[in-house]
Amino acid sequence: MSRGHLVKEDIRTSRLLKQISKIAKSPVLEASAMPPQVYHSEDFFKLEKEQLFARDWICVGREDNTRAPGDFLTWKLGDQPIFAIRGEDSTLRAFSNVCLHRMMPLLEGTGNSKTIVCPYHAWTYGNDGSLRNAPLIEKKVQAHLKRKRLPRIRLEIWKGWIYVTLNKDAKSVASQLEKLEPVVSPYQMENYVSVVHRDYTWQTNWKLLVENFMEGYHLPVVHNKTVGRWFPSKKTKFPRQRCNSFTYQTFIKDETALYGGAHKKNKKLRGIQRHTSIMPTIFPSHMYVLAPDHLWYLTLNPINLGEVKIRFGLSLAPEVNQSLKNNSSFVSDMDDFFEKVNAEDKKIVEALFESTSSLLAAPGPLSWLEREIHDFIVYLSKRLNRRTFEGSNQ
Ligand code: FES
Ligand SMILES: [Fe+2]
Incomplete structure (x- = not known):
């Protein structure tokens, strides 16, 4: 993409943001709907993924749909694929859904899985996110890999809802609500x-x-x-x-x-x-x-x-x-x-x-x-x- 194109996109996005701010500042009974371009601008969507979906608490479902150890669900926070899975200790945890080998997505949709096996070269993870097996990898490297875990994602339960976020600084769901x-x-x-x-x-x-x-x-x-x-x-x-x-x-x-x-x-x-x-x-x-x-x-x-x-x-x-x-x-x-x-x-x-x-x-x-x-x-x-x-x- 040319530099000129990027500059034009930036100008369009900042114009849209100004229009939205103007509506936000007007009294409710005098406000209008948003300009139609907010639904059709790729640049605006990119900003939403970065500033909303990768930063705020996002609900991924009800807790009682993941009751048994191994029950999991998948989602994306902005461009980050994640999954939440119930551990053997009954704790629900969320992790990055990207393999530690060559970055293949690990799980798809929803389901139950006692262990997580990467569909590419079969690296295997426990439902606590720990790497359990990396077949045909050199022994010395194996020893180092033993300590590896999938990156953990913040997860909170509020009144039966599961919320996750990539934002380490976000206030707890309970305090926001x-x-x-x-x-x-x-x-x-x-x-x-x-x-x-x-x-x-x-x-x-x-x-x-x-x-x-x-x-x-x-x-x-x-x-x-x-x-x-x-x-x-x-x-x-x-x-x-x-x-x-x-x-x-x-x-x-x-x-x-x-x-x-x-x-x-x-x-x-x-x-x-x-x-x-x-x-x-x-x-x-x-x-x-x-x-x-x-x-x-x-x-x-x-x-x-x-x-x-x-x-x-x-x-x-x-x-x-x-x-x-x-x-x-x-x-x-x-x-x-x-x-x-x-x-x-x-x-x-x-x-x-x-x-x-x-x-x-x-x-x-x-x-x-x-x-x-x-x-x-x-x-x-x-x-x-x-x-x-x-x-x-x-
Ligand atoms: S990318 Fe997952 S095992 Fe190779
Ligand atoms: Fe409706």
Whole structure:
């Protein structure tokens, strides 16, 4: 790439950052959506990988999906492949997913593996990250290799969620989510039981999906045959204060809603709370709906500018899960229902990726129901501005 091209890219990116900062500084009710180029600039995406995905805490799934020793899942933090694996001592640890020989990726997808064998020349690792065997390597070198381990990645569990980060200086997840804790704690989501989890790949920019998930404005329109039917927009509430690491909204589901009300054996929640759902977004890319009876979530792993891997899951409140003995189709019916919701969103966010690349695409004003999009823009503006980022360790 020529020097001239690089300079042009830098100018374009800094112009986009300025535009975003301007939106971030404007009052919520006067703010507009982001300029369309933020979804289509390779340089902007590179910056996001470096400053967001390689620096912030990233959710990679629910802890109860990795219960047995050897259970593992893989992910990418920016350009760094990683895996989390349950050790023989029941501790969940995360490591670089790159072999210490000639740097082949070690594990793929999710699964269970007592030992990790590199698919290239069969170097073998324990699930504590230690190198156990390097066949046909000179004896003297072998002795030195015995002490080798895969580089460890920071991993923390918060209320059943697994978070990982490459940032050694990041404050703990618990301290970053301190103000969210009292909001979600009455639901005791750490006890929710995972019943569905799977990965998809959608053809869109990851930010279009975050923005789509976090606003209820589209629900009565896009989801009028599914979740939108039970969504009284006027009962949506947002926190008064803005937080650096997350945002959320609460909404009250209609009493006729198929899902979203507390089970009769739920003694934790009272009054209106029995129909209230909380919808947090943990920046940059972890989103969930926490309802009295269930939890559904998406966490995103951008593959490239127009492609995103989505880890999707459904969990049930323990009393709902226990009551299922006589209703074996409950989970598959619920799964079908949320698959429909996902399909409705997929159609929208993939279409948006196309239309935002058009010549005449221009952003319009946000509704009060899109307040969290403004929170997201504030987050992006802070994090993508390197000087601001360097002044913060959150
Ligand atoms: S690259 Fe892993 S064993 Fe050679
Ligand atoms: Fe949606």
